[in-house]
Amino acid sequence: MEGKVAERVAIVQRVNPGERDNLDELRELCKTAGYEVVYQLKQVRHPHPKYNIGPGKLGELKDAVKRLGISKVIFENEVKPVQEYNLAKALKVPVMTRTQLILEIFSMHAHSREAKLQIKLAELRYELSRAKEKVRLAKMGEQPGFHGLGAYEADVYYDEVHRRVVSINRKLEDIKRHMDLVRLERRRFGIPLISLAGYTNAGKSTLFNTLTREEVEVDDQLFTTLTPTTRITRFDGKPVFLSDTVGFIKNLPTLLVEAFYATLREIALSNLILLVADFSEPLEQVREKIETSLDTLSSIGAQDVPTLIVLNKIDRLNGVDLGERVSELGLRYPYVMISAKYGWGLGELEVKASEMMGGFxxxxxxxxxxxxxxxxxxxxxxxxxxxxxxxxxxxxxxxxxxxxxxxxxxxxxxxxxxxxxxx
Ligand SMILES: Nc1nc2c(ncn2[C@@H]2O[C@H](COP(=O)(O)OP(=O)(O)OP(=O)(O)O)[C@@H](O)[C@H]2O)c(=O)[nH]1
Ligand SMILES: [Mg+2]
Structure with missing residues (x-):
């Protein structure tokens, strides 16, 4: 993005008492989307009906927006449409939620027709879920001109969004049928399918490239990979299909899981899952990201597929006692420790994986x-x-x-x- 000045944004999260905030990850997401975070605000309280955050904090935020030339405010919380409206009106800049931010990143990274349709679908579904309330508000005349809508236009708008969802669903059905065919074709070979899964930025694509000598895009950003790639390679001498796919994230918006269901479904149909995790992060984070990944795997019906946990990036753990670190982590799954970047531990990975995948x-x-x-x-x-x-x-x-x-x-x-x- 040479020459382009990053848009300055503020990030905000309201947490209930006793709840941990997620602002570090939100900041990473902002960076990936090309925003510069110049202000951050956290408040512990129950949601305020009008603004989600309290009116006092809203005042502070308003000052910061003016003082720092902030052009957008991004909420970790799922603020309601009416709150979004009230906030934008008070702050005089647009307000965005984490879901919308993730949708924006996905849409920036979508190159294939399939990924583009999937994201469009998720965007429209999000719009649809909020459209009902917008229509209600417009009809009540409570907010004249809310999103430029009168009562009649509101109905038309809702129908239009709905119509587009139906049309995209139809196109995705075609793609799904095509993928089913490809899958059948693959099964005829009688070769096992191994899927890489795990939190975004864990190093799935790097591992994929090392194992297949491919050149899938790798980046220190979130959600670099959206469209799955499958290649044939050998594990411990046995041919396998290896598949790299979209990464997971905490609170992955349900609509994205739904929109990407066809893509993620591949994982559930594989013979083995390699669940990649960045082992160089603080242990609590490693644990949480593995848990999130396992939850996501369950939600797509992959809970019964044999799973090998791949603790990656050990090159960053110079001088650390790896055995001690891994027992402290307390995994309930088989694991291996590797560096995808330097190719360490891949022999053991292949042997363990080939034992677990069966099929030979x-x-x-x-x-x-x-x-x-x-x-x-x-x-x-x-x-x-x-x-x-x-x-x-x-x-x-x-x-x-x-x-x-x-x-x-x-x-x-x-x-x-x-x-x-x-x-
Ligand atoms: N030091 C170190 N860095 C690594 C290793 N593996 C991956 N990385 C880095 O981690 C970052 C993310 O790697 P990717 O392979 O793109 O991660 P991914 O899991 O495919 O991420 P998404 O596609 O965004 O979900 C890149 O900057 C890689 O260079 C490793 O073994 N050691
Ligand atoms: Mg990737």
Whole structure:
């Protein structure tokens, strides 16, 4: 964003007594969206009906807006439309919620048609959820010209938003059907699917690139990846499909989870999930982000998929006793510790992952020489882990770990008594 002066914003959160604030993350989100945070305000109180924050704090905020040349105020809280209206009127600058901020970032990062539609859908749904109240306000005449709406226009507006939601849903259905086909096609290969999941910025794309030698975009920003990418690679010699996808965040707006359901659904259908976490952050944060990720996985129906926790960025933990740190974390899942950036610990990651993903059978087969054997060997090299091939005088001896359908082909082609399942 060269030459562009960042818009100056204030961030605000009202927390109930005893509740922790989330302003650090909100600040990161602002940075990702290209805003400069010049003022922050936190208030502990129950919501005020008119402004969400109290009138006293509103006064302070108003002063800051004037004094610091702030052009937008961003709330961590989900302020109601009427509160948004009252706040904007008092502050004389627009007010935005965390949900809208996340939607803005998603929309900046959406490159594929699918991601664009998904975000549009989430935006419209958000609009729709608030439209009812806006329409109500407009009809009551309580706020003439609220968002430029009279009572008649309000109805038209509501119908229009609704109509667009229906139309986008239809387009997304088409994409979903297409993805189902792709998935079926993939399943025909009999190769397991491994999905990378985890909090945004944990290093999923970096790990994906290291494991596949790809060049998916990596950035120290939130929500860099929105469209899933799948590549075939090998784990401990066994071919797998590896998939990189959108990251999670605390209070990921439900509408985004819904809009991205087709994308996230892939994770639930995989044979193994690698749940990536930034282990270099303070432990409490690591724990919270893993919990959030596990909750999100449950909400998309992936709670029963085997999950390996990948504690990433250990290169930043120079001189730290990793064993001690990990026991302090107290994980209830299998884990590995790695640095995706420097490629540390990937051997162990591959071995553990390949144990957990299942789907391969270890066999020994003795095959006759001939065209069919050559064809099958070719297939094995592509879709199985070939441990050894020995060319004897009369036969070919193969040791391999293979998907079941290839094991079956081996069994059929083997000489009498020349086939054995070893593990
Ligand atoms: N030091 C260190 N930095 C890392 C490591 N892995 C990733 N990073 C950095 O962490 C940041 C985020 O990495 P990404 O791979 O984009 O993270 P992501 O999980 O794909 O993030 P989103 O797509 O935004 O959800 C980048 O600045 C990476 O360079 C690591 O092992 N060590
Ligand atoms: Mg990414």
């Amino acid at each position: 059978i270890k066999v020994e087969a003795t095959l006759p020489y001939g065209e069919q054997t050559l064809k099958l060997l070719n297939e094995l090299y592509g879709r199985a882990k070939v441990i050894s091939v020995r060319y004897d005088e009369d036969h070919v001896r193969v040791d391999a770990e293979t998907p079941p359908h290839l094991a079956e082909k081996l069994r059929r082609l083997s000489t009498d008594g020349g086939f054995k399942v070893v593990g």
